[in-house]
Amino acid sequence: MLRFGQPPLRLEILNQISGVRFEECYSKREVLAVKDVEIPVIGIEELIRNKKASARDKGLLDVNRLE
Numbered sequence: 001m002l003r004f005g006q007p008p009l010r011l012e013i014l015n016q017i018s019g020v021r022f023e024e025c026y027s028k029r030e031v032l033a034v035k036d037v038e039i040p041v042i043g044i045e046e047l048i049r050n051k052k053a054s055a056r057d058k059g060l061l062d063v064n065r066l067e
Contacts, residue, residue, distance in 0.1 A: 019053025020046045 002013040016022075020042075028043040042050070048066050051059035 017050050017054075019050045 001015070004011045004013075025042050025046045026040075028046060029040045030043050032039045032041055044066065048063055051063050051066070
């Protein structure tokens with residue numbers, strides 16, 4: 001994991017997450033456009049699966065809002 005910045009403006013780059021595989025996430029990624037820059041992000045279904053698999057309290061609260 002790589003961390004940049006300090007909370008609440010911290011960016012974390014993870015090379016592995018629970019509940020999903022990179023190949024699946026990459027093939028189902030969504031691309032957001034921000035000021036002419038395309039940013040690939042995890043798809044909503046894969047994000048929900050990851051948050052459920054992590055079983056963290058905050059992640060499970062996120063699942064309720066995302067569903």
